[in-house]
Amino acid sequence: MNLFKLTWKNLWSRPLATLLSLILIMLGVGLITFVLQVKRDFEGHMGKNIKGIDMVVGAKGSPLQLILSAVFHIDAPTGNIKLIEAEKLKKNRLVKYAIPLSYGDSYNGYRIVGTDTAFSKLYNARLKTGVLRKETFEVNLGAGVATDLNLKIGDEFSGSHGLVAGGATHDDQNYRVTGIFEASNTVLDQLILTNLESVWDAHNHGAQEAHEDIENDPDHQLADLEITALLVKFRSPMGVIQLPRWVNTQTNMQAAVPSYELKRLTNLMGFGIDTINGVAVIIMIVAGISVFISLLNSLKERQPELALMRSYGASRKQLAATVLLEGLLTSLLGFAGGIALSKTGFFVTVSFFPQSLSLPSSALSLSLSDAYLLLVVVTISFLSALIPVIKSLNINISKTLATS
Amino acid sequence: MIQTTGLSYAYDAQAEFRFPDIHLADAENLVILGESGIGKTTLLHLLAGLLVAKTGKVLINNTDITQLGARELDHFRGNNMGFVFQKPYFVKSLSLIDNLLLLQYLAGRKSDQTKIKQVLDRLGIKDKERKKTYQLSQGEQQRASIAMAIINDPKIILADEPTSSLDDKNCLNVTTLLKSQASATGANLVVITHDQRLKTQFENQLQL
Structure with missing residues (x-):
């Protein structure tokens, strides 16, 4: 038994709340990576084809x-x-x-x-x-x-x-x-x-x-x-x-001039991409709020458990770690799911494309933008966990045990 | 061994509690009786180091827990104390055996399944180890909470109203069980209660 295992079990003891957060993060991450992937591959593909043609x-x-x-x-x-x-x-x-x-x-x-x-x-x-x-x-x-x-x-x-x-x-x-x-x-x-x-x-x-x-x-x-x-x-x-x-x-x-015309074309596409990214950002914010509410509810529900753990030797830091870990695990799982979702979506989409577009299947590899996105997701999970973590640090064990 | 001297606690200026000194030799038991609101739980939490005393000392096996730092106190509690609450508490998401493994982990000990099985066997709930604790019957939960209290071989078992919601028969069962488990691990058992039925079951009594 360790804090990771405990957090994992806690996560799935409230499957619906966890699932809601997961789905939201997955959607946000999936949408963003999908759009970035399509844009990158489209531009890469276009660039490759206009090479040598001025x-x-x-x-x-x-x-x-x-x-x-x-x-x-x-x-x-x-x-x-x-x-x-x-x-x-x-x-x-x-x-x-x-x-x-x-x-x-x-x-x-x-x-x-x-x-x-x-x-x-x-x-x-x-x-x-x-x-x-x-x-x-x-x-x-x-x-x-x-x-x-x-x-x-x-x-x-x-x-x-x-x-x-x-x-x-x-x-x-x-x-x-x-x-x-x-x-x-x-x-x-x-x-x-x-x-x-x-x-x-x-x-x-x-x-x-x-x-x-x-x-x-x-x-x-x-x-x-x-x-x-x-x-x-x-x-x-x-x-x-x-x-x-x-x-x-x-x-x-x-x-x-191909490079000039392509720029015009991507500018036209840019508006659509911005719109989808805007939607994705909103989803990510809602995901963050969902994680926050989920953590807060879980904390409230588990307060007597946390007091119990404290009386059996758990430190404040350990309790805070379980809360933080819960938020982090949710967002990492969501991130992984989102990446998987976007890759699957990408391959499905490519299979529907007219063959003459022949998009390269470099989609399996992760890119730098995925790493940035991971950073964003982790930051969101830290922010959503902030208040619950502070609350967990300030649990009054004696009062909790005496009243509940 | 438990020894307290000049313990007092104040929630605020109006509500200050002063407690009589307690002295218990190794393996001695004590029941602390008193009406509601007289500070029984406060005393218990002072003994456990869950509350910080205004004045006085709490010596447990020659360690003055009022002098320990926060982390040391957590560690000391995890290794030397067991608790039985009026309502059994467990980590809901874990099975009974995982709850006990968690307590071993929190006390900084190696997980020891054999020992857990022995304890559960002694309490007659070995076949329930894989069950989630909320799936246990009330009597089983009561036993499971005793298993939680003794799993780390505590020096002192603190019980807060362990019998107040039980009928006479179960009341006797629980106190007998608590006493036998405490003596099996060589621990001091301190019970606080307003339940007058316990008066006849303990030699040492303290009326607040």
């Missing part, structure tokens, strides 16, 4: 839509731009590299992106099996696509028109898998990569000839080729000052 150029429209479609591959593209104009931009001395993207088809809801090999380097993606695509209609699969659709090297499939599942299929042209990337925890995992030519060919049935004609009559045919977007990396910070403005004013294309 500017996105595409057709005129909403800049956020351009970013969402060309960087995160979740929204519809704003339209197409002329390859020739994009090539012109590529030659600008402020541009370090520029990666063209071209959309058109999808397979079972996964987008088939026409691009060059620089695109996968952007995400440091290595091939797990197979080789990089060379010929038209050869494709490389993101890890998530390969797993989900159970595709292997050499498998063939026909793409369907449009970016959502269920479009008309191009039965005449089959894509063939030549390589599968390792998982990179980026959007790449959810994409099917092919050459630009594949996209052009799939959508222009005279393309095979047209493609050959480019060499013969580049000025004429090249002028007709289109891409959806261009991902640009600048050579120096000067680029971000000059190029977006130049594109937006001097060409009929649109330039959007």
Whole structure:
């Protein structure tokens, strides 16, 4: 027998009051960690995906839509731009590299992106099996696509028109898998990569000839080729000052800066996050009050017991310790429960997310903010225990034993 | 051994109690009789060190407990005194055996289940050790509280109105039990009561 065991038994001798406090702390802690986790993972995920992309150029429209479609591959593209104009931009001395993207088809809801090999380097993606695509209609699969659709090297499939599942299929042209990337925890995992030519060919049935004609009559045919977007990396910070403005004013294309658009997006989300956090803080305060009332009631009920313990040798400090321990145990249990709740909630939520968002499952690890939260919870439990502890120190044993 | 000299206590200026000196040799018993409000419980709490005397000394086995510091006094009480109250007190959330283990812990002793079982056996409630104390019958609770009082082999057992709510038969049972347990552990038994039935059962009497 020791004070810890005694406190534990005391805690569960009043299960309802204890449970109420526990549930409140769990809810508060769970809500806060859940929101922080989602925010952190969202920002981390977004940040990882915009690495190496300083500017996105595409057709005129909403800049956020351009970013969402060309960087995160979740929204519809704003339209197409002329390859020739994009090539012109590529030659600008402020541009370090520029990666063209071209959309058109999808397979079972996964987008088939026409691009060059620089695109996968952007995400440091290595091939797990197979080789990089060379010929038209050869494709490389993101890890998530390969797993989900159970595709292997050499498998063939026909793409369907449009970016959502269920479009008309191009039965005449089959894509063939030549390589599968390792998982990179980026959007790449959810994409099917092919050459630009594949996209052009799939959508222009005279393309095979047209493609050959480019060499013969580049000025004429090249002028007709289109891409959806261009991902640009600048050579120096000067680029971000000059190029977006130049594109937006001097060409009929649109330039959007991912980091700026993302900041706008998180600011929009920020209001929702603040609201949820506000609710969580209120719950935590109510939890603190609940612990306080519970401790006070328990103390009142147990006063004769405490007097009994005092007469059998317990010191004032020991009694105060049992009260403090009771508050501390409740909040620590609540904290652990809350963390468990938020982690479970997080995994359930992630499983409902559209796959293209591919949130990383780093959620199992505890972060610094969890430690801060623990500190807050412990502080709350100390504050709620303060008055009960002082009361326990001042119990008049003689009077208690004589009157009750 | 208990010896008090010149004990007095004052709740306030009007209510001051002066108590006659008590002298008990080892293993001697005493019943202190008196009407309500005459300061019986006050005297008992002075003997236990639960109240601080205004004047006088309380020597228990040659230790003057009025000179002990707070922590020493707690420790002394835990190791040398047993209590029987009018209404049995237990820690509600604990089973009977856990209550006794708690008292061993509070006295700073090693937990000794064998001893607890012996004591419970002696009192005829060994089969109740896993029960919560509120699940025991009144008679069992009375015995359990005696087990609490003697578990740490006290030098002195202080009983406050142990029989006032009992009928004649149970009154006799409890006093017999208390006396036998006190003599088994070699302790002084001091009973305070207004219950005149106890007069015939103790050789040493003190009328307040």
